Amino acid sequence: MAFxxxxxxxxxxxxxxxxxxxxxxxxxxxxxxxxxxxxxLIVFVVLFAIPMSQSVYYSFTxxxxxSNDFANVGLRNYALIFTDPTLASALGFTITYAIALTVLVTxxxxxxxxxxxxxxxxxxxVRSVYxxxxxxxxxxxxxxxxxxxxxxxxxxxxxxxHALTGLGPVPWLADSTLAQLSTIAVAVWTLTGWHAxxxxxxxxxxxxxxxxxxxxxxxSRLQIFRFITxxxxxxxxxxxxxxxxTNGLKVYDLPxxxxxxxxxxxxxxxxxxxxxxxxxxxxxxxxxxxxxxxLLVVGIVVLxxxxxxxxLERKYT
Amino acid sequence: xxxxxxxxxxxxxxxxxxxIALGASLVAVAALAGCSSAGGSGTTTVSFYSWDGTATMKxxxxxxxxxxxxxxxxxxxxxxxxxxISTLQTRLNSGTASDVFIITAENKQQLxxxxxxxxxxxxxxASNLATxxxxxxxxNGKLYGAAVASWGGGIxxxxxxxxxxxxxxxxxxxxxxxxxxxxxxxxGITPFYEPADGISVSLAALLGIENQKLNGQxxxxxxxxxxxxxxxxxxxxxxxxxxxxxxxxxxSVAGLTGDQVTTEFEKGNVAMIGTGSWALGGIQAAAPxxxxxxxxxxxxxxxxxxxxxxxxxxxxxxxxxxxxxxxFVSYLQSSAGVALYQKATASITTTKDFTPTLDPALSTMxxxxxxxxxxxxxVSWPTHSAELNTEATSQxxxxxxxxxxxxxxxxxxxxxxxxxxx
Numbered sequence: 001m002a003f004x005x006x007x008x009x010x011x012x013x014x015x016x017x018x019x020x021x022x023x024x025x026x027x028x029x030x031x032x033x034x035x036x037x038x039x040x041l042i043v044f045v046v047l048f049a050i051p052m053s054q055s056v057y058y059s060f061t062x063x064x065x066x067s068n069d070f071a072n073v074g075l076r077n078y079a080l081i082f083t084d085p086t087l088a089s090a091l092g093f094t095i096t097y098a099i100a101l102t103v104l105v106t107x108x109x110x111x112x113x114x115x116x117x118x119x120x121x122x123x124x125x126v127r128s129v130y131x132x133x134x135x136x137x138x139x140x141x142x143x144x145x146x147x148x149x150x151x152x153x154x155x156x157x158x159x160x161x162h163a164l165t166g167l168g169p170v171p172w173l174a175d176s177t178l179a180q181l182s183t184i185a186v187a188v189w190t191l192t193g194w195h196a197x198x199x200x201x202x203x204x205x206x207x208x209x210x211x212x213x214x215x216x217x218x219x220s221r222l223q224i225f226r227f228i229t230x231x232x233x234x235x236x237x238x239x240x241x242x243x244x245x246t247n248g249l250k251v252y253d254l255p256x257x258x259x260x261x262x263x264x265x266x267x268x269x270x271x272x273x274x275x276x277x278x279x280x281x282x283x284x285x286x287x288x289x290x291x292x293x294x295l296l297v298v299g300i301v302v303l304x305x306x307x308x309x310x311x312l313e314r315k316y317t
Numbered sequence: 318x319x320x321x322x323x324x325x326x327x328x329x330x331x332x333x334x335x336x337i338a339l340g341a342s343l344v345a346v347a348a349l350a351g352c353s354s355a356g357g358s359g360t361t362t363v364s365f366y367s368w369d370g371t372a373t374m375k376x377x378x379x380x381x382x383x384x385x386x387x388x389x390x391x392x393x394x395x396x397x398x399x400x401x402i403s404t405l406q407t408r409l410n411s412g413t414a415s416d417v418f419i420i421t422a423e424n425k426q427q428l429x430x431x432x433x434x435x436x437x438x439x440x441x442x443a444s445n446l447a448t449x450x451x452x453x454x455x456x457n458g459k460l461y462g463a464a465v466a467s468w469g470g471g472i473x474x475x476x477x478x479x480x481x482x483x484x485x486x487x488x489x490x491x492x493x494x495x496x497x498x499x500x501x502x503x504x505g506i507t508p509f510y511e512p513a514d515g516i517s518v519s520l521a522a523l524l525g526i527e528n529q530k531l532n533g534q535x536x537x538x539x540x541x542x543x544x545x546x547x548x549x550x551x552x553x554x555x556x557x558x559x560x561x562x563x564x565x566x567x568x569s570v571a572g573l574t575g576d577q578v579t580t581e582f583e584k585g586n587v588a589m590i591g592t593g594s595w596a597l598g599g600i601q602a603a604a605p606x607x608x609x610x611x612x613x614x615x616x617x618x619x620x621x622x623x624x625x626x627x628x629x630x631x632x633x634x635x636x637x638x639x640x641x642x643x644x645f646v647s648y649l650q651s652s653a654g655v656a657l658y659q660k661a662t663a664s665i666t667t668t669k670d671f672t673p674t675l676d677p678a679l680s681t682m683x684x685x686x687x688x689x690x691x692x693x694x695x696v697s698w699p700t701h702s703a704e705l706n707t708e709a710t711s712q713x714x715x716x717x718x719x720x721x722x723x724x725x726x727x728x729x730x731x732x733x734x735x736x737x738x739x
Contacts, residue, residue: 064427064431065406065407065410065427066406066409066410066427066428066431066433067410067427067431067433068410080736083736084736086708086711150573150577151569151571151572151573152567152569152573152577152581154581154586169569171568171569171571171572172572173572174568174569174570174571174572174573174717174718175571175572175718176715176718176720179572259572260514260574261711262513262514262571262572262710262711262714263513263571263572263711263714263715263717263718264711264712264714264715264718264720265711268711275399276703276707279399279402279403279406280399280402280423280703280704280707281701281703281704281707282406282424282427282703283704
């Protein structure tokens with residue numbers, strides 16, 4: 001019946017109705033598909049947008065987390081951040097940690113990926129072994145490494161060093177500098193295998209024709225790596241650096257389980273300071289100001305890093 | 318209506334998509350919303366957010382419910398310290414806190430100042446509480462928490478290792494203590510460890526001696542500006558730092574936790590550790606053959622104990638079951654309730670109508686702890702306890718490493734207090 005009605009219509013009206021119906025159908029289908037976004041949207045709004053907006057609001061108040069009877073204090077919480085030496089120290093270590101982690105993991109993961117990309121006996125087993133540190137919770141790894149790096153003479157590493165060299169115990173976690181280096185080293189150990197597999201996935205997508213052509217043209221292994229492999233890995237680097245940098249800036253679990261932020265404030269991170277201020281010190285306003293400021297810093301750093309990565313991608317691919 | 322203009326296949330696809338999407342949305346909303354229920358008929362339910370674990374509180378709650386069959390306790394258990402504090406903070410802020418919860422050094426200022434806890438001054442059980450317990454949770458003459466126990470901190474000694482260097486009597490002054498440590502070290506025995514993840518018990522006791530000299534007014538004077546950390550803390554910190562400058566204690570303790578130190582002691586690797594009475598049960602269970610004795614911390618000319626009143630029970634000021642909650646807290650202070658609690662924890666209870674049976678190793682500290690002769694700065698500070706504790710811990714870790722001086726530590730605490738009071 002509908003067909004007859006349409007057939008009886010003048011051609012001009014029919015021409016008008018067709019795109020309208022098409023648009024309407026598309027809109028309906030899109031609306032139906034959009035409904036699938038609702039659950040995610042609810043989660044995003046409830047668990048991120050609302051708390052984030054609240055944090056911004058609280059950052060201008062003296063809210064202590066207990067009483068809703070609080071006052072507007074303007075920019076005082078932000079001013080306190082810049083005058084607190086503890087927070088400056090925490091910011092310094094957090095940035096050092098994030099940059100060191102990004103650089104060192106990249107330096108270790110790419111060569112490891114190249115090795116794991118070759119054919120050798122037990123390759124899958126070796127790949128699994130390197131991937132393993134990424135499986136357990138970082139908090140558990142922190143506790144295990146705390147046992148290994150115990151600064152006393154019967155710590156695992158100190159026992160090995162003493163047995164091999166006769167040297168006395170090294171204060172791995174009891175000296176500020178060594179504790180910082182130990183924390184970074186454990187993080188690098190934990191993440192190198194995972195990122196190596198990420199690079200491996202990209203390596204396997206490089207067409208073998210490129211490598212064969214370069215070999216026929218007489219390129220050395222180093223030249224192949226420098227002029228073919230590395231440029232084609234830049235998309236992987238973008239992903240890897242983004243993950244390393246954001247996770248590095250937000251780090252909390254490893255330092256808190258390995259060193260508890262010490263000795264002194266040597267391995268205290270910004271997230272630890274936010275939690276300390278917000279919960280233990282009941283200074284939610286100040287913690288919120290720190291969180292907001294930190295969000296901006298992370299945003300700027302990540303945008304800058306993404307810009308750099310895109311630049312490299314454009315240059316080399 | 319627009320649905321009816323689509324083809325049947327499109328229509329059914331759209332309907333099912335919509336249904337799935339709405340269903341998923343409902344699941345998400347339900348998952349986020351959570352739910353709560355209360356009630357029961359014939360009985361009153363008192364909610365209780367416990368600091369102690371199930372093993373400790375289950376028999377106590379069972380004892381109460383047996384004695385009060387019309388009241389049921391709905392207990393939930395927190396993880397001290399930060400986990401408990403943050404959860405209680407959130408519940409109080411959202412108006413969902415339990416009828417009875419814990420007030421402790423870390424949250425007492427916020428709870429008392431914010432009017433979250435009921436005044437217990439006129440409760441009959443208040444007279445059964447120890448003076449130190451009442452003082453700890455009293456503000457402006459009003460009592461807000463009922464604590465049934467205290468803990469003491471001192472030097473836990475392995476008597477067999479001390480006997481190896483011919484020492485059978487405890488040192489009574491600081492010089493003798495350092496001398497004992499040196500003697501042990503010369504004999505190849507690690508003399509003393511103390512964790513640096515907080516203000517150590519030995520330093521707390523040395524500060525307690527200073528507090529005694531000022532008639533217990535040291536912190537009041539620091540906070541009202543008539544004294545300072547520089548004037549009162551520099552001396553005790555200087556004495557304490559001799560542990561490291563003399564080599565009596567390894568600087569490696571800057572990176573050790575209480576658990577690591579305790580493990581070393583249990584293995585017989587160290588002759589003495591600074592710890593609290595709470596650690597005794599675990600050590601005896603792990604190393605039953607050790608002969609143990611708690612020694613008071615020797616000062617320059619006298620000895621003293623570190624220690625503090627344990628967390629107390631508080632009643633939510635907005636509780637709708639105040640009468641039943643009062644009965645529960647009253648039972649927790651009664652000899653029957655305290656007996657069950659003491660049996661589960663082996664703690665040094667301080668209520669007046671119950672005398673605990675304690676491990677012989679605690680005999681040296683029992684009288685002092687029950688009478689409140691102990692000191693712990695972070696509990697004694699009237700405000701900004703958490704911030705100052707964090708700052709002091711970090712500064713002391715720097716001092717252990719030899720990266721700062723006692724006077725600089727004290728000056729830093731003065732600066733921190735000034736900025737907090739700001």
